[in-house]
Each structure stands twice: as C-alpha cells, then as structure tokens.
Amino acid sequence: MIRWNLTWDKGVGLFLIFAVLLGSLLSDNFANASNLSFVLRDVTEFAIIALAMTFLIISGEIDLSVASTLNLSSASLGFLYRAGVPFEVAIVGGLLVGLACGLFNGWLVTKLGLPSLAVTIATLALYRGLSYALLGNQPVNELPEFWIGIGYGRIPGTFLPWSTILLVVLAAVAWFVLHHTRYGRWTFAIGVNAEAAKFSGIPVQRTKLMLFAMTGLMSGVAGVVYTLRFASASPDGAVGYELSIIAAVLFGGVSIAGGIGTMWGVIAAVLSLGVIRSALQLAGFTANSLLIVSGGLLLISVIAPKVTETLRNRTRAESKDNTKKTIREVGNE
Amino acid sequence: MKAITNVFRAREMPVFLALVVVVGIAGIANPAFLSAAGAIDILLGVAIVAILAVGQTFVIVMRHIDLSVGSLIGFTSFIIGDLYAQGYGLWGGLAAALGVGLIVGAANGFLVAYLKLPSLVVTLGALYIVRGVFNDYAFGRTITAAMVPPEVAWIGLNRLGGIPYLFLIGLALVIVSGLVMRRVKAARDLYAIGSNPAAAELAGIPVARRVFGAFVLNGAITGLAGAVMLGRFNAANANSGLALELLVIAACVVGGVTIAGGSGSVWGAFLGAILLQAITRTIGALGIPQFWQQAFNGGLIILAIAFDKYLNSRVKTTTIMGSQND
Numbered sequence: 001m002i003r004w005n006l007t008w009d010k011g012v013g014l015f016l017i018f019a020v021l022l023g024s025l026l027s028d029n030f031a032n033a034s035n036l037s038f039v040l041r042d043v044t045e046f047a048i049i050a051l052a053m054t055f056l057i058i059s060g061e062i063d064l065s066v067a068s069t070l071n072l073s074s075a076s077l078g079f080l081y082r083a084g085v086p087f088e089v090a091i092v093g094g095l096l097v098g099l100a101c102g103l104f105n106g107w108l109v110t111k112l113g114l115p116s117l118a119v120t121i122a123t124l125a126l127y128r129g130l131s132y133a134l135l136g137n138q139p140v141n142e143l144p145e146f147w148i149g150i151g152y153g154r155i156p157g158t159f160l161p162w163s164t165i166l167l168v169v170l171a172a173v174a175w176f177v178l179h180h181t182r183y184g185r186w187t188f189a190i191g192v193n194a195e196a197a198k199f200s201g202i203p204v205q206r207t208k209l210m211l212f213a214m215t216g217l218m219s220g221v222a223g224v225v226y227t228l229r230f231a232s233a234s235p236d237g238a239v240g241y242e243l244s245i246i247a248a249v250l251f252g253g254v255s256i257a258g259g260i261g262t263m264w265g266v267i268a269a270v271l272s273l274g275v276i277r278s279a280l281q282l283a284g285f286t287a288n289s290l291l292i293v294s295g296g297l298l299l300i301s302v303i304a305p306k307v308t309e310t311l312r313n314r315t316r317a318e319s320k321d322n323t324k325k326t327i328r329e330v331g332n333e
Numbered sequence: 334m335k336a337i338t339n340v341f342r343a344r345e346m347p348v349f350l351a352l353v354v355v356v357g358i359a360g361i362a363n364p365a366f367l368s369a370a371g372a373i374d375i376l377l378g379v380a381i382v383a384i385l386a387v388g389q390t391f392v393i394v395m396r397h398i399d400l401s402v403g404s405l406i407g408f409t410s411f412i413i414g415d416l417y418a419q420g421y422g423l424w425g426g427l428a429a430a431l432g433v434g435l436i437v438g439a440a441n442g443f444l445v446a447y448l449k450l451p452s453l454v455v456t457l458g459a460l461y462i463v464r465g466v467f468n469d470y471a472f473g474r475t476i477t478a479a480m481v482p483p484e485v486a487w488i489g490l491n492r493l494g495g496i497p498y499l500f501l502i503g504l505a506l507v508i509v510s511g512l513v514m515r516r517v518k519a520a521r522d523l524y525a526i527g528s529n530p531a532a533a534e535l536a537g538i539p540v541a542r543r544v545f546g547a548f549v550l551n552g553a554i555t556g557l558a559g560a561v562m563l564g565r566f567n568a569a570n571a572n573s574g575l576a577l578e579l580l581v582i583a584a585c586v587v588g589g590v591t592i593a594g595g596s597g598s599v600w601g602a603f604l605g606a607i608l609l610q611a612i613t614r615t616i617g618a619l620g621i622p623q624f625w626q627q628a629f630n631g632g633l634i635i636l637a638i639a640f641d642k643y644l645n646s647r648v649k650t651t652t653i654m655g656s657q658n659d
Binding site: 114133235289301 | 398400444448449450451453454455457458459460461462463464465466468469472575576579582583586592593622624625626627628629630631632633634635638639642
C-alpha cells in the first residue's frame with residue numbers, strides 16, 4: 001500500500017490551487033490584477049481575525065463577538081474622529097477598544113469561569129449595541145483623504161492592496177508564534193487537556209486571557225482596515241462575519257474540540273473561500289451557491305477526518321495495533 | 334407547604350422575579366406600558382423566539398446546540414406562503430414545512446448522533462446550506478400578504494380573550510413540552526446525556542437514538558413554527574429568520590438552560606424569551622434611545638450566566654460548551 005501523508009491542511013492548500021485554476025477556467029476576468037486585488041481586499045478582515053481565532057479555537061475556546069468587536073472598534077474610531085480627535089490618535093483609540101473588548105471576554109471566561117460560547121453571544125449583542133449607542137444612526141463618512149487612499153489604493157507597481165502587507169506580516173507572526181514558540185505549544189497543550197496543562201506548569205488562565213485579548217486586538221485591527229476600505233464608520237457594519245470566520249477556521253482543519261490545527265490550513269481556507277466566492281460570482285452563480293458551498297465545505301471538513309480515522313482504525317485493528325489513540329480522540333474526551 | 338417552597342426554589346424563579354421587576358419599573362415610569370395594548374405587544378413579539386427556545390431547550394440540555402433554526406424557520410415560512418399561492422392550500426404548505434423541518438433535523442441529528450460530529454460545526458454548516466437553498470428557492474421573490482393562507486393571517490391578527498393566538502400556541506407548546514420533560518423517561522434521558530454523556534451510555538440509555546430524536550423534534554417544531562412567523566409578519570422574503578438563532582440561544586441562556594447541558598427547563602427558556610422582549614420594550618417605555626437595546630440585552634445575558642455560575646459554583650474547568658464536572 002502506498003503511504004502518502006495527506007493531512008487536512010495540505011488538502012486545503014491543494015483546494016486553494018484547484019479553486020484558483022477553476023476560477024481562471026470559468027472566467028477570463030478572474031486572474032486579472034483588478035479582480036485579484038478585489039479578492040485580497042475582500043478577505044483581509046476575515047483573515048486577520050481568523051489568525052487570532054485559530055489560537056483561540058485550538059486552545060478550546062471560541063469568540064462569537066469578533067464581528068461586533070470589529071464594528072465597535074470602527075465605530076469608536078469614527079466617534080473619536082467626529083469629536084475632533086486627530087485621525088491617527090482615533091486609530092489608536094479604535095485598536096485599544098478592540099483590545100478592551102477582548103480583555104473583557106477573557107476576564108469573564110478566565111476569572112469568572114463562564115463558558116465562552118455563552119459569554120461571547122452576550123458580548124456580540126453588547127458590543128454591537130455600544131456601536132449603536134456611540135454613533136446613533138449617523139455613520140461617519142468624512143475621513144481624511146490620505147487614509148482613504150491607503151484603504152483604497154494599491155502598493156505602487158503591483159495589484160496588491162496596502163492591507164496585504166499588514167496581513168502578510170501578521171500571518172507570519174501568527175504562524176511563527178503558533179508553531180515555533182512555547183506560547184504556541186501551550187495553546188495546543190491547553191486545547192488537548194487543560195487540566196493536564198495546568199499540572200505541567202502552564203499558566204492556563206493567563207494564556208487564555210492573552211488569547212482573548214489578542215483576538216480582540218486583531219478584531220480591532222480588522223476594524224481599522226474595514227473603516228479605511230469602506231471610507232466609513234457605521235453602527236451596522238460586518239454583521240454576521242463571526243460565523244463566516246469560524247467556518248473558515250474550522251474548514252482550515254482546526255478542531256472545534258481544541259488541540260488540533262495549523263496556521264497554513266487556516267490561511268489557505270480563508271483564501272480558498274474568497275477565491276471560490278469570486279469565481280462563482282464571475283461565472284454567473286448567485287450568492288446562494290456560495291452559501292451552499294461554504295456550508296458543504298464546513299461539513300466535509302468534519303466528516304472527512306472522521307471517515308479517514310475510521311478507516312485507519314479498521315486497518316489498525318487488523319494489525320492488532322489499536323492501543324494508540326490519535327490526538328483527536330484524546331482531545332474529544 | 335412543600336409545593337410552595339418548591340416553587341420559590343425553582344431555577345426559573347430568578348428569571349420570573351427579574352421579569353416582574355422589569356415590568357414593574359417600566360409600569361411605574363410609563364403607565365401605558367402596563368396597558369393591555371402594551372402587554373399584547375410583548376406577547377405578540379415574543380411568540381416566535383419563545384417557540385424556538387422551547388425546541389432549542391431539548392438540544393441544549395443534551396450539551397448540544399442547533400444553529401440552523403434561523404435559516405430553517407425563514408425557509409418554511411416562505412414555503413407555506415409559496416405553496417398556498419401555487420394552489421396547494423394551507424395543509425399542503427404545512428406538510429411541506431414539517432417535511433423540510435424533519436429532513437433538516439434528521440440530517441443534523443444523524444451527523445451529530447451517529448457520526449459523533451460536533452453539533453456546533455454541523456449545525457453551522459446546516460445554517461449556511463439551508464439559507465443557500467432557501468435563497469435559491471426564493472430567488473428574489475417575496476411572499477406578500479395576498480399569498481399568506483387566510484387561516485394563518487387570521488391567527489396572526491386575532492386574539493382569544495385578549496391574548497394573541499400566536500402567544501397561545503407558544504404557551505400550549507411549553508405546557509405540553511414541560512410535562513413531557515418532567516414525566517416521560519425518554520425526555521428525562523436528555524438531562525442524563527447532558528450531565529454526563531459517557532455515564533448515560535453506561536447506564537443503558539440509548540444515547541445516539543435520544544440525541545437523534547431531539548434534533549428531529551427541534552427540526553419539526555422549527556419547521557411548523559414557520560407558520561407562526563408567517564402569521565406574525567404576514568410576509569416573508571429571503572432574509573426571513575436571519576440571525577434569529579443567536580437570539581433563541583440567548584433566551585435559553587437567560588432562562589437558565591445552561592450551555593453546559595444537564596439543567597434548565599422549557600419554562601425557563603420561555604420566560605427567558607419573554608424577559609428579553611420585555612426589556613426591549615422597557616427601554617422604549619423609559620425613554621432610553623432604542624440604540625441601547627442590544628447593549629442591554631448583552632449585559633443581561635452576561636448577568637444571567639454569571640448568576641447561573643454562582644448557583645453552580647462547584648464546577649471547575651470550562652470548555653466552550655461550558656463547565657464540566659470533573
């Protein structure tokens with residue numbers, strides 16, 4: 001029997017290549033500079049938040065409030081700027097608000113011991129509500145020309161939007177931290193078994209608090225990018241992004257049970273979904289098809305590992321070597 | 334005497350007291366709030382979320398979750414109107430709504446119960462797929478008042494003794510479900526499964542079959558609730574029911590149905606839905622700008638889960654689905 005180690009994240013990478021090829025085949029307009037620039041721009045906020053969400057889900061927690069945090073950060077930026085604060089300071093204010101939102105989630109989860117799913121459903125409503133309370137019905141549209149140019153323009157001589165630089169840097173840092181530092185190893189250890197991690201001396205609660213804070217901060221960064229891209233801060237932006245982001249992270253091979261996942265898988269997943277969306281749109285499919293494809297991919301991402309695992313266990317049972325458990329099984333217990 | 338102390342020690346009591354306080358404050362600040370019109374407004378507004386919260390309770394007590402209900406109820410409310418307009422009548426539409434609800438519930442239940450996939454992921458996938466199929470089916474069409482079956486429209490508009498029929502439907506559902514959850518063994522099993530799935534399995538409970546059954550039941554309730562939604566709004570479009578799932582789960586959580594599974598009741602979820610709705614109205618009655626409404630709801634949910642945690646302070650570690658006893 002030929003052994004080839006096709007892990008899920010590599011599969012998603014292959015899927016990305018397949019999606020790009022499919023896009024180029026389906027439409028002549030796919031692989032041109034302006035469309036690729038559009039695709040990149042469209043996934044940047046998702047990707048930035050997904051980087052942090054990957055850590056959080058691997059550690060066994062979740063944050064449903066990210067889209068509301070993104071929007072509250074954007075609304076705070078707009079509110080401060082409208083109140084006469086210099087734009088650069090308002091950006092810092094927006095980022096700090098994002099960080100504060102994440103810290104509040106983390107505080108409720110780690111200090112009060114509340115379940116993150118319920119907590120972040122609550123703060124999803126809370127942060128969205130605060131956006132409305134800050135801006136009322138009036139979006140802030142008069143932003144400085146220079147910054148709108150950053151949000152709108154491309155790096156000279158390329159098709160890449162400026163935000164791509166930010167994304168690449170953040171992705172590289174996230175990849176390095178997750179796979180090559182002790183903080184990354186702690187994240188995995190906590191996700192596999194928080195109790196065992198605690199007994200091995202890992203500061204579980206502090207690490208989780210940090211992860212929530214980072215997720216808030218990254219949502220804040222995404223909020224600033226979002227504000228610049230649309231040249232507007234409004235109370236009702238980014239509604240429903242949270243589930244799309246989580247769907248992308250899970251499609252990227254991160255286990256909802258915690259303890260499993262790679263940064264490359266998630267990045268490939270976010271890009272794939274952006275590419276597929278663009279390809280389907282250019283080929284004349286409606287937005288509905290994209291919903292069905294997203295949902296289908298999400299289901300496949302949990303069914304496929306299950307099926308391969310079952311098959312593997314069956315062959316293993318035959319060779320009387322069924323004592324070893326996969327990390328996934330341990331993580332699920 | 335014991336019966337009376339039991340009433341005051343019930344899990345639902347804090348929710349009920351909170352409801353009394355909220356309504357009291359609103360009534361003092363703005364007497365119009367306590368008028369019949371004000372109360373009917375709340376009861377009418379709450380029917381849909383209350384019904385879905387009852388169905389969701391079956392799922393949450395098993396330490397599972399169903400995120401697909403918003404897409405599903407929107408879809409079936411559209412189907413009922415559409416089939417009526419095409420001449421299949423009210424019963425044809427209801428049968429189709431029930432069928433779609435059963436199919437979605439069975440698909441979710443199969444993947445969760447028998448393939449042992451995480452319900453959060455499965456039902457998130459179902460949320461997208463059902464919404465996608467729904468949008469494809471609707472394809473820019475809308476259900477207008479003329480396409481709503483007259484019986485459904487009548488139920489949406491009329492009252493029995495001053496109480497809207499839609500609310501009575503919810504009340505009937507919660508009474509029946511409440512009895513079932515207390516008396517029927519299969520329903521009691523759901524609590525055992527939520528408290529400790531492995532122990533439930535060892536105790537001889539057919540866990541997979543119960544989990545499957547609860548998802549199917551929730552699908553059926555949600556499918557039929559499409560009629561309630563159609564009656565309430567007298568219209569439907571491709572966005573009907575969007576993001577409703579989080580509101581439903583919020584109602585359960587506020588009502589003491591713990592995300593960690595194993596505790597809570599349909600009455601609690603029902604009261605939770607009413608409390609959220611009452612607070613929304615109270616904010617209006619107090620003259621606070623409606624913009625603050627969501628922020629209040631969010632704050633309330635945090636208070637509810639913190640309170641619940643205080644009541645169950647024995648538990649130690651937490652997962653995303655909540656606390657687990659070691």
